[in-house]
Amino acid sequence: MRSAQQLKSLLMELPQEFAFATSYEANSKPERVEREANLAAKRCRGSNGLLIVYYFGHGRRDADDLSFVHPGTKPGNRSYLSFKALLYNIMAGNPGNVLFLLDCCYAGASQRAMDLLPEAAKKNCCLIACTSASTRAFWEGAEDNPIGTFTLALLDGLIRGTMSPTDDSITAASLFKHAHNQTKALTRGAQVPYIFGNLNVQISRYTHRPTIVRGISKNVSDKSAYCKIIATIKTLGHRTAQRLSELYERILVRHREAFLTNFIDKSRRIEQRPAKWTVLRRYVAFLRAIRAIEPDALRLTPRGAKLLVNMEELYNSRLQALLVEYLTRQNGLSVDLLRTSMQRVMERRWLPTRENVLNELFLEKGYDLNEQHLGLVLDLLGHIGAIGTLRKRQQVYFPWNETKRFPRYT
Numbered sequence: 313m314r315s316a317q318q319l320k321s322l323l324m325e326l327p328q329e330f331a332f333a334t335s336y337e338a339n340s341k342p343e344r345v346e347r348e349a350n351l352a353a354k355r356c357r358g359s360n361g362l363l364i365v366y367y368f369g370h371g372r373r374d375a376d377d378l379s380f381v382h383p384g385t386k387p388g389n390r391s392y393l394s395f396k397a398l399l400y401n402i403m404a405g406n407p408g409n410v411l412f413l414l415d416c417c418y419a420g421a422s423q424r425a426m427d428l429l430p431e432a433a434k435k436n437c438c439l440i441a442c443t444s445a446s447t448r449a450f451w452e453g454a455e456d457n458p459i460g461t462f463t464l465a466l467l468d469g470l471i472r473g474t475m476s477p478t479d480d481s482i483t484a485a486s487l488f489k490h491a492h493n494q495t496k497a498l499t500r501g502a503q504v505p506y507i508f509g510n511l512n513v514q515i516s517r518y519t520h521r522p523t524i525v526r527g528i529s530k531n532v533s534d535k536s537a538y539c540k541i542i543a544t545i546k547t548l549g550h551r552t553a554q555r556l557s558e559l560y561e562r563i564l565v566r567h568r569e570a571f572l573t574n575f576i577d578k579s580r581r582i583e584q585r586p587a588k589w590t591v592l593r594r595y596v597a598f599l600r601a602i603r604a605i606e607p608d609a610l611r612l613t614p615r616g617a618k619l620l621v622n623m624e625e626l627y628n629s630r631l632q633a634l635l636v637e638y639l640t641r642q643n644g645l646s647v648d649l650l651r652t653s654m655q656r657v658m659e660r661r662w663l664p665t666r667e668n669v670l671n672e673l674f675l676e677k678g679y680d681l682n683e684q685h686l687g688l689v690l691d692l693l694g695h696i697g698a699i700g701t702l703r704k705r706q707q708v709y710f711p712w713n714e715t716k717r718f719p720r721y722t
Contacts, residue, residue, distance in 0.1 A: 319366055319413075319463065321531065322470055330516040332364065342382050342393035346401050353405025361408030362513055365398075368460050371416035378414075378421035396425035403433050409513045411484055414441035415460035426508045438484045438509040440466075442495055462505060465494035468663070468708075470516060482516040525697045526629045534569040537595070537688055538695040542627075543567035544595050545604065545612065545619050553610035556596065560589035598688050602634040628696045635689050642686070643677040647698050650690070651711035654699070664709045666690060 316336060323332040335352060337345055349365060356363040370381035372392070379392040395414075399422075402410060414422060419441035426439055442462035469490035470482065488507040495505050532538050543563050553559035564571065564586055571591065572584040599605040604616030612620075619630050639645035653672040654664040662668050666687050674681060690709055694701030700710035 316366060316368055318467055322467055323364065326470070326516045330514070332362075339383050341385075342380075342391055345380075345382070345393060346398060349398060349402050350405045353402045353407040353410070356407035356409070357405070358408045360513075362411065362511075362515070363402070363407045363409070364411045364413060365402065366413040366415075368415045368463055371414075371418045371421075373418040373421045376421065376424040378416075378418055378425070380416065395422045396428075399425050399429070403429070403437065407436075409436045409511050410438070411511060411515070412437075412439040412441070413466060414439065415462045415466075417443060419443045420506065423506075423508055434509055436511065438507065438511045440484065440488050440491065440505060440507050442491075442503055442505040461498050461503065462491065462495050465491040465498065465505075468494060480517045481514045483514060484511040487515060524628065524632070525695075526626060527624045528627050529695045529697070532695055535572065536695065537691045539567075539570045540595050541599065541692070543570045544592070544599065545616065548605070548610065548612050548616075549620065550612070550617060556592055556610065557589045559596075559610055560592045563592070594684065598685050601682070601685050602638045604634060631692065632696050632698065635692060638685075639689065642681055645673070645677065645681075647693065649673075649676070650693070651699060654709055654711040658711075664711075666707050666709070669709055 316338065320334045320336050324334055325331065333355075335348055337348060352363055352365075355361070367380055372379050372381060374392070374394070378395040380395065380398075382391045382393055383389070384391045399412075412422070420443060422439060422441060426434075426437070429437060442460075466487065469487045484507070488505065492505045492507075495503050528542070529538065543566075544559075547559065547563045547567065553562070560571075568586060571586050573587045574582050575585050577583050596605060596610070599616065600607055603613055604619065605611065606613055615634065619627055636647060639647065639650075650669070650673075653669050653676065657664040657668045657672055669690065670681070670683055670686055673686070690699070691701070691707065693699050694707075694709060701707060
């Protein structure tokens, strides 16, 4: 599920002292989920431990309880996991602190189980959820890979820095306040999150210090511009292509996944096929703009060829140098100026989407900038780690990104 995968990645990439070790279950049997949750709870024993339990999927109301819907033992059948049973199973593991984040239909029915917790347990257990006990959850995207509207608000709150009133701390209370306001705005008042309990523990903090990945970045979508550019550089290698269509055919031999796109077949079903060869024009033009491909031949420049040397250790470092040089040639732009533009967008309480960031740059530097190339620069800097990125309805950029991990668990 895209919602859980996005949250998982984000929690792993919080500032170092707040990053989480994560466990992900999709379409698992209730017994497995309970077992994994209990193990995670035991790992979080101690006053500084924090366990985040997130659920996105189908929910149903069973009397005064919420149940999560899981696959049954036979195809087409369903099984159910009671939230009350999951809650008591987790609390039996005696975790230091627990935060439940529920994005499902009828999530409000979970409050009854929280009410029944012993008073001592309520002090270190908090639940933030969306939808009442009688309403369905909102989601966006494709039906086979949706992302919850409430989850979008949570992700935005964890990355944007929903600070407490006194410092840069991100707490359950400040996260809820942001998620409440944004979910209500996104759904025009149809969905209003609620919170039960509170935690004094700090979830994360605002930070602007980036950590650069020097080699090839991992966990990057095969279909990203980052992977398309690597595929193009590797395929060209030290050879010359005579035609763009010829180069594209060579790319598809080893890097077909990077250029797959959705098509609707005659039966109105969606299938994935390689895009038309003309899509390569965009990436070749960009590689020429950063002087990695010769201007009058489909051949790597000496600087482009250096990207192939020790790629696992140095690819991003060399690519970033080409990007920085390109920005300097574009009216004196820089990575710091990009970050400043994002900050100004955020100060106006807007999301730093590509359009908003580029508009801010145009106001600062004029309208002779190449919007398509700058969009690719933003994407690549995000994958390198010079700026943060988060895919929502469109690509969203943030002026910070830190990695490395372990203290806590979700």
